[in-house]
Amino acid sequence: MIKVLLADDQSLVRSGLRMMVDSTDDMECVGEASDGAEAVAMVRSRRVDVVLMDIRMPNMDGTEATRRIAELDVDTKVLVLTTFDLDEYVFAALRNGASGFLLKDALPEELLGAIRVVAAGGAIVAPTATRRLLDHVAAKLPSSQAPSQDKLAALTEREREVLVEVSRGANNTEIGQRLYMAEGTVKTHIGRLLSKLRARDRVGLVLIAHECGLLDD
Template identity: 55%
Template sequence: MTAQTAKKVRVLLVDDQPLVRSGLRVLIADTDDLDVVGEAGDGAEAVELAASLRPDVVVMDIRMPGTDGIEATRRIMAGDSGSRVLVLTTFDEDDYVYGALRAGASGFAVKDMQLEEILAAVRVVAAGDALIAPAVTRRLIADFVGRPGPEAARSPRPVEGVTEREREVLTLVGLGRSNQEIAEELFISVATTKSHVARLFTKLGARDRVQLVITAYELGLVTPSR
């Protein structure tokens, strides 16, 4: 096995539309770092294949007959496959996306994104980071935690065990900033930023960056209007 082959990200495609799976499969075939190891047309099959194939990333549709993408994500995350889930969504599926977020999805891509952008999202999720399509990030997270009315806007709340600098980092994560952008804004190194983010994962019990974003909203550090 070559080093190049060993580095390939193993992908499971889950969508009840064969055309969607076919488009991604053909595009992935032309990449050097991604490999489709299986396909499923519904959530139940996806859970079975994730357990047996143990892919790095499951590209998951939400609306499917039988077991939908939310329940499939929940079952996959409850298992020991080690797989991460990238959900494909459209703008009119917000309620489904919130459920998938609760279920443990690590990323959200929009189906009308360019295929190359979806592949980039797969790579981000495979690398252990989390991703939400920029076009839906603010609305998705704001609605997920519940929009307060103008008179009920929440004030930032203290977090036990989190330092002031970590609060600043958490706020910027909530605003969708990358580690590089956070480092530049706070005049610290990228390595220091990564250390702060890693400590936030531990202190807040967050699995990934998506959960840190949610926490920033829930604590009132970031609001929809900000």
């Protein structure tokens, strides 16, 4: 059973999400938080597999709450729900350890599917919305904050090819088909990428590839 915590400052939103989660056979809502501080406290005090995290909340926003949850010695994933796909707060939450983000107008089956993916250790990377978000934020970053190509120096040519495909939103099966390799080999390459680049998950790989300009080469 996937234990889900809802963090949103609007009670109506939480109620709708609770009904959706509790209507499934493999999930249950284990709590509701009206701000980030409450969400962090609840993660500390109970088992939570996935937090559905709103970004803009009073007292402590979702970005800071995500950072604090990532620092806890727990296996809790954060899935950000946001109204705006081009939101710098969402970018910061991804950098702080969120496993992905969805728009609040996502279909119920999309949201429930995303919860399952994140709970299983995967990441939600929407190719269009995520790329627009990264382009929007990267254009505003001072050049001194942009990582250099040195970060990719330790990668083999094959690993760079896999990283490009991951950054384009391809799943393991699609990567294998495009690069003519077995799916098990793809998983091995992704594992090495996560280790070499010290990324938390596929979202982290996308961010690194974009910041290093790999997709522009």
